Amino acid sequence: MNALNIAEYTHTLGLQAKTASALMARAQAAIKNKALLALARLLRENVQALQADNAADLARARAAGLPEPMVDRLKLTPAVLETCALGCEQLAAMPDIIGEIIGMKQQPSGIRVGQMRVPIGVFGMIYESRPNVTIEAASLSIKSGNACILRGGSEAIDSNRALARLVALALAEAGLPEHGVQLVQTTDRAAVGQLIAMPAYVDVIIPRGGKGLIERISAEAKVPVIKHLDGNCHSYVDDPCDLDLAVTVVDNAKTQKYSPCNATESLLVARAVAPAFLPRIGAVFAEKGVEMRVCAESRALLATVSGAKLVDATEADWSEEYLAPIISIKVVAGLDEAIAWINRYSSHHTEAILTTDHRHAQRFLREVDSASCMVNASTRFADGFEYGLGAEIGISTDKFHARGPVGLEGLTSLKYVVLGEGEVRR
Amino acid sequence: MNALNIAEYTHTLGLQAKTASALMARAQAAIKNKALLALARLLRENVQALQADNAADLARARAAGLPEPMVDRLKLTPAVLETCALGCEQLAAMPDIIGEIIGMKQQPSGIRVGQMRVPIGVFGMIYESRPNVTIEAASLSIKSGNACILRGGSEAIDSNRALARLVALALAEAGLPEHGVQLVQTTDRAAVGQLIAMPAYVDVIIPRGGKGLIERISAEAKVPVIKHLDGNCHSYVDDPCDLDLAVTVVDNAKTQKYSPCNATESLLVARAVAPAFLPRIGAVFAEKGVEMRVCAESRALLATVSGAKLVDATEADWSEEYLAPIISIKVVAGLDEAIAWINRYSSHHTEAILTTDHRHAQRFLREVDSASCMVNASTRFADGFEYGLGAEIGISTDKFHARGPVGLEGLTSLKYVVLGEGEVRR
Numbered sequence: 066m067n068a069l070n071i072a073e074y075t076h077t078l079g080l081q082a083k084t085a086s087a088l089m090a091r092a093q094a095a096i097k098n099k100a101l102l103a104l105a106r107l108l109r110e111n112v113q114a115l116q117a118d119n120a121a122d123l124a125r126a127r128a129a130g131l132p133e134p135m136v137d138r139l140k141l142t143p144a145v146l147e148t149c150a151l152g153c154e155q156l157a158a159m160p161d162i163i164g165e166i167i168g169m170k171q172q173p174s175g176i177r178v179g180q181m182r183v184p185i186g187v188f189g190m191i192y193e194s195r196p197n198v199t200i201e202a203a204s205l206s207i208k209s210g211n212a213c214i215l216r217g218g219s220e221a222i223d224s225n226r227a228l229a230r231l232v233a234l235a236l237a238e239a240g241l242p243e244h245g246v247q248l249v250q251t252t253d254r255a256a257v258g259q260l261i262a263m264p265a266y267v268d269v270i271i272p273r274g275g276k277g278l279i280e281r282i283s284a285e286a287k288v289p290v291i292k293h294l295d296g297n298c299h300s301y302v303d304d305p306c307d308l309d310l311a312v313t314v315v316d317n318a319k320t321q322k323y324s325p326c327n328a329t330e331s332l333l334v335a336r337a338v339a340p341a342f343l344p345r346i347g348a349v350f351a352e353k354g355v356e357m358r359v360c361a362e363s364r365a366l367l368a369t370v371s372g373a374k375l376v377d378a379t380e381a382d383w384s385e386e387y388l389a390p391i392i393s394i395k396v397v398a399g400l401d402e403a404i405a406w407i408n409r410y411s412s413h414h415t416e417a418i419l420t421t422d423h424r425h426a427q428r429f430l431r432e433v434d435s436a437s438c439m440v441n442a443s444t445r446f447a448d449g450f451e452y453g454l455g456a457e458i459g460i461s462t463d464k465f466h467a468r469g470p471v472g473l474e475g476l477t478s479l480k481y482v483v484l485g486e487g488e489v490r491r
Numbered sequence: 492m493n494a495l496n497i498a499e500y501t502h503t504l505g506l507q508a509k510t511a512s513a514l515m516a517r518a519q520a521a522i523k524n525k526a527l528l529a530l531a532r533l534l535r536e537n538v539q540a541l542q543a544d545n546a547a548d549l550a551r552a553r554a555a556g557l558p559e560p561m562v563d564r565l566k567l568t569p570a571v572l573e574t575c576a577l578g579c580e581q582l583a584a585m586p587d588i589i590g591e592i593i594g595m596k597q598q599p600s601g602i603r604v605g606q607m608r609v610p611i612g613v614f615g616m617i618y619e620s621r622p623n624v625t626i627e628a629a630s631l632s633i634k635s636g637n638a639c640i641l642r643g644g645s646e647a648i649d650s651n652r653a654l655a656r657l658v659a660l661a662l663a664e665a666g667l668p669e670h671g672v673q674l675v676q677t678t679d680r681a682a683v684g685q686l687i688a689m690p691a692y693v694d695v696i697i698p699r700g701g702k703g704l705i706e707r708i709s710a711e712a713k714v715p716v717i718k719h720l721d722g723n724c725h726s727y728v729d730d731p732c733d734l735d736l737a738v739t740v741v742d743n744a745k746t747q748k749y750s751p752c753n754a755t756e757s758l759l760v761a762r763a764v765a766p767a768f769l770p771r772i773g774a775v776f777a778e779k780g781v782e783m784r785v786c787a788e789s790r791a792l793l794a795t796v797s798g799a800k801l802v803d804a805t806e807a808d809w810s811e812e813y814l815a816p817i818i819s820i821k822v823v824a825g826l827d828e829a830i831a832w833i834n835r836y837s838s839h840h841t842e843a844i845l846t847t848d849h850r851h852a853q854r855f856l857r858e859v860d861s862a863s864c865m866v867n868a869s870t871r872f873a874d875g876f877e878y879g880l881g882a883e884i885g886i887s888t889d890k891f892h893a894r895g896p897v898g899l900e901g902l903t904s905l906k907y908v909v910l911g912e913g914e915v916r917r
């Protein structure tokens with residue numbers, strides 16, 4: 066397609082999505098759940114066929130010389146497909162939030178005013194490699210009563226097309242509109258530029274992928290973006306604290322898994338507890354091969370830990386999201402410096418305080434300007450499922466609309482409903 | 492100032508606002524209320540001085556040949572200033588919503604997860620003529636614990652400067668940071684361009700003024716905008732309905748005041764009740780001098796109304812926001828056509844159904860895609876004060892973040908708070 070055709074094509078997708086969104090919005094909960102269960106069944110019935118389509122993507126990726134970890138992310142194994150099917154079933158089992166009315170109160174004029182939760186309309190999802198995101202996005206779209214337009218990576222186009230065909234079958238089986246979920250069929254990059262600049266048709270864009278993709282989309286989008294940038298999360302070991310608890314939690318926050326955005330990347334320690342705490346956590350990190358980027362004061366206290374990989378921290382380290390067995394460590398005077406430090410260097414994702422002092426805990430919760438603020442818990446808990454949201458659209462590092470882990474509610478808006486008996490304005 | 496100086500100046504304002512916002516956010520409710528009451532007192536103490544400063548703006552406006560209604564909007568009369576002072580006192584009397592924690596629940600892991608309401612940080616308000624908006628914005632900023640940067644119209648710069656000096660005195664008296672509320676001191680338009688493109692410092696922009704201003708700002712802003720565009724509101728007279736009630740409510744919705752955005756601009760009438768209803772409402776409109784832009788079917792039914800100003804409606808009429816004694820009138824088959832018509836032509840601000848049928852009422856509330864959906868009430872009720880919000884930032888015609896009348900909550904975000912006892916992720 067040339068540029069003109071792509072503009073026309075995405076415009077058509079937008080108009081179809083907008084039209085379908087009205088039908089998706091008014092679909093009964095039972096109908097939406099029927100589509101989700103049909104999709105789960107179709108995924109299980111088509112494991113072999115899907116793997117055949119997936120093989121085309123894998124062959125192309127290997128021929129193009131993609132590194133094997135990247136090829137891995139493209140794979141639709143039976144296990145990946147089963148996880149997708151289970152996800153659809155879990156969504157079907159969740160309560161429906163559309164139509165919920167909150168806060169209905171009578172006003173002095175006599176009218177009763179409340180808010181009704183309704184779908185936001187149309188969302189666009191832009192993602193890379195992993196084709197299973199096609200099913201995640203489609204199922205969230207169905208459950209939340211939104212229409213969506215999906216744009217996956219060109220490297221997964223055969224898998225995505227095959228998955229989208231199953232989604233279409235599931236929609237049809239339940240009697241939902243065929244354009245409720247649409248996959249962008251062209252791999253031309255210009256389609257992304259169009260998709261993020263159609264405020265008449267698309268209410269919100271959700272990018273999933275590397276920081277480069279998300280920054281580019283945020284900069285160019287003409288519609289709201291639910292975006293997730295860095296997770297430079299801090300754990301702060303306060304004075305006073307329970308040292309055993311602090312060692313256990315900080316160890317988990319850093320080493321339970323290195324790649325997630327909610328892993329702790331920076332450790333702050335109150336000066337008064339540093340001599341007792343740092344050698345203990347240092348020994349844990351040394352044993353697990355975690356490199357420590359340290360301030361001068363931490364270095365002195367960690368010098369005696371055998372096998373410790375110590376590197377002097379540079380200014381850049383304090384803002385870094387390593388996603389690796391590396392942690393920056395800084396001794397601070399106490400709570401005030403810890404809060405100021407976090408508000409300066411954090412990416413405002415998730416921070417935890419380890420403390421036994423009630424007032425310190427309250428101040429940390431109130432004054433730290435991050436999407437998740439925790440007391441005596443591992444930063445690794447910052448996650449839609451751990452928070453009981455049932456499903457996760459993404460984790461927002463913005464403050465507008467949705468902040469932190471975003472569940473189905475992030476794809477809805479609240480409109481006012483007013484019930485009167487002939488009241489007029491005086 | 493030249494362009495470089497203006498960029499530097501707005502950057503400085505942004506940095507100062509950001510720094511002040513941390514102090515505003517943690518200010519106690521009593522301190523914020525003290526500042527609001529001090530501001531109310533200062534406004535009353537300085538009525539004469541403020542009128543002297545205001546006189547400079549008025550003289551300049553008249554010299555520039557501004558039409559008298561425009562000059563009127565610039566005036567700081569004792570009545571306008573008293574309304575400002577009362578507004579501050581009302582805000583001081585309202586409960587503080589900052590720090591409120593909602594939905595705290597224990598999760599299977601043992602952690603307790605809830606959400607805490609916190610200020611959004613820094614907002615920018617961009618407005619025209621009326622200098623009293625300076626006080627409205629400053630007082631909302633203080634109550635909500637946000638810092639703000641205010642950019643008023645150049646025609647009101649002397650009045651705005653005088654008001655901002657009082658705000659600074661009130662902040663100082665209560666011990667709040669001097670940069671909590673800042674007025675842009677230059678009247679250069681380039682400052683607006685800068686202000687709306689500093690995502691590092693400004694979390695949301697609120698434009699107040701004509702459609703041109705709001706469209707320009709929305710198109711160019713690099714930060715979220717709480718925007719209010721058209722109010723093309725509909726009243727739909729359903730079959731069946733209480734005709735007396737319908738006449739009373741539709742009359743009020745159109746004629747109680749012509750200029751507000753929540754006045755009804757378009758009347759839809761179900762075919763079955765049109766012969767009984769239209770002549771009655773037509774007589775009311777004829778008596779009040781309201782011009783009717785009618786479809787052919789309405790024209791036939793209104794032909795016998797003496798003194799009726801009937802004009803054939805053009806396609807453009809169905810989308811028009813008149814803000815004047817003009818209403819468009821259309822006969823529809825019934826509920827389905829009414830809903831489809833509204834979703835096509837409305838600006839998604841406010842729509843009302845007049846009906847006695849429960850199922851019709853429910854469908855209208857659910858299926859009409861507007862910020863406020865009403866049953867048997869005047870569209871004129873779509874207003875922050877009538878909805879019990881206590882204060883109104885504006886009315887949002889967007890679906891993202893805030894929709895419909897926006898109260899103090901629109902200037903806040905919800906962050907997650909997690910309370911643990913040493914839990915770790917498995």
